[in-house]
Amino acid sequence: MLFPRKYQRIIIACILLVISLIILSYGVKQPEEPGVPRRLILETSAPLINVLNSSFRTMSEVWERYLFLVGLEEENRRLKKENARLVSEVIKYREGYLESSRLQKLLELSENIEYPSIAARVIAKDQASINKTILIDRGTAHGIRVGLPVVADQGVVGRTIETTWHASRVLLLIDENSNIDALIQGSRVQGILQGSSPAGCSLKYISKTETINAGDVVLTSGLAGMFPKGLLLGVVQRADKTDSGLFQKIAVTPLVDLSRLEEVVILLIHKDNPK
Amino acid sequence: MIYYLILPLFCLLLIVVQTAISDILFFGKIGIEISLVVTIYAGFRLDVLRGGLLCLSLGFLLDCMSGSISGFYTLIYILIYFVSMLASQRVVPDKLIFIGFFSLLCVLFEALMILVMHPLIYEGDIFRHVVNTSIPQALVIGIISPAVFTTFRRVEIVLGGRNAYPIK
Numbered sequence: 001m002l003f004p005r006k007y008q009r010i011i012i013a014c015i016l017l018v019i020s021l022i023i024l025s026y027g028v029k030q031p032e033e034p035g036v037p038r039r040l041i042l043e044t045s046a047p048l049i050n051v052l053n054s055s056f057r058t059m060s061e062v063w064e065r066y067l068f069l070v071g072l073e074e075e076n077r078r079l080k081k082e083n084a085r086l087v088s089e090v091i092k093y094r095e096g097y098l099e100s101s102r103l104q105k106l107l108e109l110s111e112n113i114e115y116p117s118i119a120a121r122v123i124a125k126d127q128a129s130i131n132k133t134i135l136i137d138r139g140t141a142h143g144i145r146v147g148l149p150v151v152a153d154q155g156v157v158g159r160t161i162e163t164t165w166h167a168s169r170v171l172l173l174i175d176e177n178s179n180i181d182a183l184i185q186g187s188r189v190q191g192i193l194q195g196s197s198p199a200g201c202s203l204k205y206i207s208k209t210e211t212i213n214a215g216d217v218v219l220t221s222g223l224a225g226m227f228p229k230g231l232l233l234g235v236v237q238r239a240d241k242t243d244s245g246l247f248q249k250i251a252v253t254p255l256v257d258l259s260r261l262e263e264v265v266i267l268l269i270h271k272d273n274p275k
Numbered sequence: 276m277i278y279y280l281i282l283p284l285f286c287l288l289l290i291v292v293q294t295a296i297s298d299i300l301f302f303g304k305i306g307i308e309i310s311l312v313v314t315i316y317a318g319f320r321l322d323v324l325r326g327g328l329l330c331l332s333l334g335f336l337l338d339c340m341s342g343s344i345s346g347f348y349t350l351i352y353i354l355i356y357f358v359s360m361l362a363s364q365r366v367v368p369d370k371l372i373f374i375g376f377f378s379l380l381c382v383l384f385e386a387l388m389i390l391v392m393h394p395l396i397y398e399g400d401i402f403r404h405v406v407n408t409s410i411p412q413a414l415v416i417g418i419i420s421p422a423v424f425t426t427f428r429r430v431e432i433v434l435g436g437r438n439a440y441p442i443k
Contacts, residue, residue: 013357016327016330016353021346023335024345024349024350027338027344028344028346038345041287041340042340045287045340052295056296060299
């Protein structure tokens, strides 16, 4: 070694200190002139920094994208939930709109009918069993009695056959036990409309001499006092005179779609005074 | 000999990486001077020639990369290296808490040196700027320096250097 071992550390330290001071003084003297070493270092480090920065940035972007995706998944879940809630709300509103339309029709019907009436909601349908009936949410507490006519906006539904305080059972006109005095609107021929087949009726006791055509409208005649006169019952589907009996065989389709019945109106008429 | 050959490359990579990390993590607002921790480590562990050249290189490269006047950080790093070397003769740096605390003090010393030297070379008052950047930087360095020391010790052992004393 050039220097004695004893002073080696101090001498090297001094040299380093002097070098740094020389560099500093050079830098202070010529701040605008970077010098070759500095230029070389910058030239070498620039691509390195670029590569490193771009790699770090890519990693950072990947990480941020991952985080974004995590957030996206959460947002997606939240939106799905919100969508389900909104769909159910729309269904509710649509249901409300449809209900209000039906009620509007019922209201119009109530206004058109000259009798006191009460609206009721169908709470159960029992058309699959032997007796084709429906259950409504109005009973004796609301003035319902047995034998009251029940109508919908399209026509007659049936009559009440059983009542409790807050519910009543309605025998539908398609039930075989249902018999309603009826007449054909055009020809004014009278008969009895009896329930038959799964969803239809037959008009009985019409002589073969009468001319009945498909499409003729059947109305209540008001004779038995149960139903007021002129309520729509159905339309003639077909009239058959080929049978050997005295009367025609007339199939009538009820105007009311009984399978989609939701609200009905009960006419509070007195049996002895149906007008 | 290999040490002196790879020294400039190592220093360059270190400065580049620490600049990139500082940019990514702190948007360049707080510098993570791993090079300073390396300087302290050199003061504790390396002989005067190796350590001195390492610090000289690191300081000069930092001058080049930071855009400061040449020799500014070179001188500061050399001084910190000497301070560390002197400290290593008085105490055995075997405790992580001591390493962290000493590194924190060195960052503050660096800040003090900047505050002293800056008005001699440049114009303008940078007191607030130095205080605002140095304190968080000192805290960051104080926290990471034990980990950096431990890593260097392990690297030193792997490379078959001198028998390492344990860091507690």
